[in-house]
Amino acid sequence: MRKFRIGISSCLLGNRVRYNGDDKFDADLVARLGGMVEWFPVCPETECGLPTPRKPIQAVQTDAGIRLLEVDGPDDHTEQLRRFCRKRLSELAGKQLDGFILKAKSPSCGVAIPLFDPEGRRIGETSGIFAGVLLETFPELPVAEAESLHAPGRLEQFLEKLKRR
């Protein structure tokens, strides 16, 4: 049987690319999908040029729209990440991916992340910058957050969607 071609947030595979130099290895998910999958890892934050470790970032509603700002610092990484997302997703368009698994709650990879005002108060939700551009670019692509696939039956449902493509 042909392997599913799945994009994935790189930290879920055990790569130490998180802001604090750690990973978010999802051993159970990787073991369950095992030989069925060819992985296409992406870490938007490191691949766009940010160092590891780095300052954490968050989504902030400003007069100039939603920006990805460092939590404790003045730097704005919105345009750097947007440029990267457009370029990387146009490369991935040629890979004929069957699906994508994202790291939840990440300001880059999460599908629904907290949105703050400039004073640091939580005022709503938005999508992570990579997740948002991914969903806009490939609206038909099955996309799931890794954490959601641990609920009973959810991984099987996700695999069914991949098989129908």
Ligand code: SF4
């Ligand atoms: S940007 Fe995405 S892949 Fe990179 S560390 Fe954050 S959640 Fe993981």
